[in-house]
Amino acid sequence: MRILVLDTIHGGAELAAALRGAGHEVDExxxxRGRAGTPIEEALVRTYxxxxxxxxxxxxxxxxxxxGPAISHHEMVQRVLGERLPHPFIEITGARGKTTTAHALAxxxxxxxILHTSTGTYRYPERELLWKKSITPASLIPAVREAERVGGWLVAEESLGVSGAGDVAVLTSPDDYPVAAGKKSAIAxxxxxxxxxxxxxxxxxxxxxxxxxxDSIVTFEGGRCRYAGFGVAGTFKNPLCTLAGYRTPLALAAATACVLGIDPSPLAAxxxxxxxxxxxxxxxLLILDNANSGTNMxxxxxxxxxARELSGGCPLTLVIGEEAHAVCEGFSAENIRRTVAAVNPAATVYVGEGHEAPTLEAGLALARKMTPAGAVVLAVKTWR
Known part of the structure; x- marks a missing residue:
């Protein structure tokens, strides 16, 4: 089959290589950027x-x-994977909470x-780091093959959707934003x-x-989580349940475990x-690290x-911004301004192009100098 793969910089090159390995003739x-593969002018006059x-x-x-019309990279990855799949195979997507949900479930x-996330791809139960790659659809291919090789399960974090090859798909948040030159809805x-x-x-x-x-399986009372569904019932207690950023991922991990017939009570630890x-x-100095790809207001x-609760209300320095537009769902200047106003810190360090600190590390170094005692909150949108 003659296949045209569009976009080499978001996993398309890896997808093209996998398709060639399967015996197809591929243009990418x-x-x-127009820097790699087949020039657009040539691809326009060829047939596929x-x-x-x-x-x-x-x-x-x-x-x-x-x-066109084209199938998505996600759907093409499903075709590449075929029937050689690990089980259980859980795919996780969403604007926020993907990584935490994936780690909790694993x-x-x-x-x-195998746990495949934006923080890295790990072999369990050793939790050995195998590699660090993106979470584009094509990055799923080596993770699936490694899970198949070890004869185990796979929990995979994916950006902007899932391949559909998994046994279970988890959508972590309803947050929406425009994609495809503003012509499509990410959540749709x-x-x-x-x-x-x-x-x-x-x-x-x-x-x-x-x-x-x-929420039909899991409920919370303070730091306690109760779950009942699919023949699994019980409770666990974890102070992270009081944090909005953890409550939803823990609920999703617990509910998914119930669907799989697994008791989620170890989430207490x-x-x-x-x-x-x-x-x-x-x-x-207390440092509260919340710098990740899902950081927002x-x-x-x-x-x-x-941070104020843990530090007893000490003066707080906020390190905030976006590292070189490294993340698809950005942290706009207006949202950053509104966030600073809402937090009302004693001091602020801005991170990003044109600011005093170009990177998260530089921002933290500045904050340490400004805040010898108290609290520092890291709120930079970045891949870690």
Whole structure:
């Protein structure tokens, strides 16, 4: 089959390589920079049996107008994976909470397995870091093959949707934003793709065809979580349940475990992840680290509240911004301004292009100098 793969910089090059390995004739086009693969002008005059494009590509791109309609990279990955799949295989997508949900769920699954997230890809139960890659659809391919090799499960975090090859799909948040040159809704694309999951779809309260709402299984009372569903029932207590940034991921992990027939009570011992409300002390200074790819106004306000609670109301320095537009769902200047106003810190360090600190590390170094005692909240949108 002659296949056209659009967008080499968001996993398209890896997807093209996998398709060639499967025996197809493939052209790949760098639609954003024009630096790699087949030039757009050449691809326009060739003929193809199938075209695949990321969900975030402008639907009016000339190559789609000429050769479309296209299937998404997610759907093409499902074709590449075929029937050789690990079980259970859980795919997780959403604007917020993906990584925490994935780590929480992986901590519950027995035996060998693979956890594939934006923080890295790990082999369980050793929790050995295998590699660090993106969470584009194509990055799922080596994770699936490794899970198959070890004869275990796979929990995979994916951006802007899921492949549909998994047994269960988890949508972590209803947050929406425009994609594809503003012509598509991110949540609509995610809902369309998670609806293709083989067994079940979990969501934090979104009504989806054939879906299971986590709040129909899990409830919270302060730091205590109660769960009952699919023949599994019980409780666990964890102070993270009082934090909005953890409550939903823990609910989703617990509900997914129930769907799989696994008791989620070990989540009582689940600890905060680096960059996700993790607190540490450096002498008289409390550092509350909430710098991650999902950082936004809501999570920053929650982080500041938590830091003030832990520090006894000490003066707070906020390190905030976006590292070089490294994340698809950005942290706009207006949202940053509104967030600073809502937090009302004693001091603020801005991070990003054109600011005093170009990186998260530089921002933290400045904050340490400004705040010898008290609290520092890291709220920089960045890949960790």
């Amino acid at each position: 086009v760098d639609v954003y 049996d199938l075209v695949t494009a990321p969900v975030h590509l402008d639907p009016d791109h000339p190559l789609l107008a000429e050769h 901590s519950l699954l027995p035996g060998p397995g 694309e995610k809902c369309r793709l998670v609806g293709r999951a083989a067994k079940a779809v979990l969501s934090p309260g979104i009504e989806l065809p054939g879906g299971v709402r986590a 689940f600890a905060a992840l680096p960059g996700r409300m993790a607190a540490r002390r450096e002498g008289d 809501a999570t920053t306000v929650e982080a500041a509240r938590y």
